[in-house]
Amino acid sequence: MSLKHVVKTALTLGQGVAKGLPEAADDADPIELFKEWFQAAQDSGILLPESMALATATPDGEPSVRMVLLKKVDREGFVFYTNYGSKKAHDLDANPRAAVCFHWAVLQRQVRVSGSVERTSREESEAYFRTRPRGSRIGAWASRQSEPLPDRSELERRVKEYQERFPGEEVPLPPFWGGYRIRPVRIEFWQGRADRLHDRLVFHAEGGGWRSERLYP
Numbered sequence: 001m002s003l004k005h006v007v008k009t010a011l012t013l014g015q016g017v018a019k020g021l022p023e024a025a026d027d028a029d030p031i032e033l034f035k036e037w038f039q040a041a042q043d044s045g046i047l048l049p050e051s052m053a054l055a056t057a058t059p060d061g062e063p064s065v066r067m068v069l070l071k072k073v074d075r076e077g078f079v080f081y082t083n084y085g086s087k088k089a090h091d092l093d094a095n096p097r098a099a100v101c102f103h104w105a106v107l108q109r110q111v112r113v114s115g116s117v118e119r120t121s122r123e124e125s126e127a128y129f130r131t132r133p134r135g136s137r138i139g140a141w142a143s144r145q146s147e148p149l150p151d152r153s154e155l156e157r158r159v160k161e162y163q164e165r166f167p168g169e170e171v172p173l174p175p176f177w178g179g180y181r182i183r184p185v186r187i188e189f190w191q192g193r194a195d196r197l198h199d200r201l202v203f204h205a206e207g208g209g210w211r212s213e214r215l216y217p
């Protein structure tokens, strides 16, 4: 966070950085608005502005939520990466719908996104995997995410095993690892305002475009 933001936030109990949401025009684009807000979150200097709470549910409605990192956002959707054997992946494979929530406290902003979920292509996952540091790529091979781990030394043994299996820079994408893309059907922007009279602007996907409406706070 810049010094200016720190001072302004402290002096105004967090309200000084809040700006109201304009009325949405008919052709307003929530992906563009998300990108603007995400850029502002990155510029504010907060740690991991790309972190988001990801909610999934089993087919019989048992919910589950955990943090993941947004790695890409565009008109196609919101992409994160994970282990395809994990609890979240089991949920998503059986019930391919998800919701994510971002909270950028210093900006008094929240964004909620929900939609249907699909796996990214192998090529797309490979392209992203190549950008990860070697340690993270080895870690992806070593971790049987969400399965019981008898003790820490077992994980360390597996890390060593894969370091020896892939001694060079080349660490391929594990077959059980890759991305998911959330194709949004609803995106809600929440801007904190004075006296809890917050702005909420929600966009619904409709007929290839978006319909927006305001909600009471």
Ligand SMILES: Cc1cc2nc3c(=O)[nH]c(=O)nc-3n(C[C@H](O)[C@H](O)[C@H](O)COP(=O)(O)O)c2cc1C
Pocket (backbone or CB within 6 Å): 048, 051, 064, 066, 067, 068, 069, 070, 080, 081, 082, 083, 086, 087, 088, 089, 145, 146
């Ligand atoms: C800030 C933060 C970011 C995280 N990012 C990811 C991520 O991008 N992908 C992932 O698989 N787990 C990530 N994790 C770990 C998950 O929260 C979770 O522990 C793990 O994915 C297993 O979840 P599951 O058992 O529900 O599948 C992150 C955790 C934190 C705290």
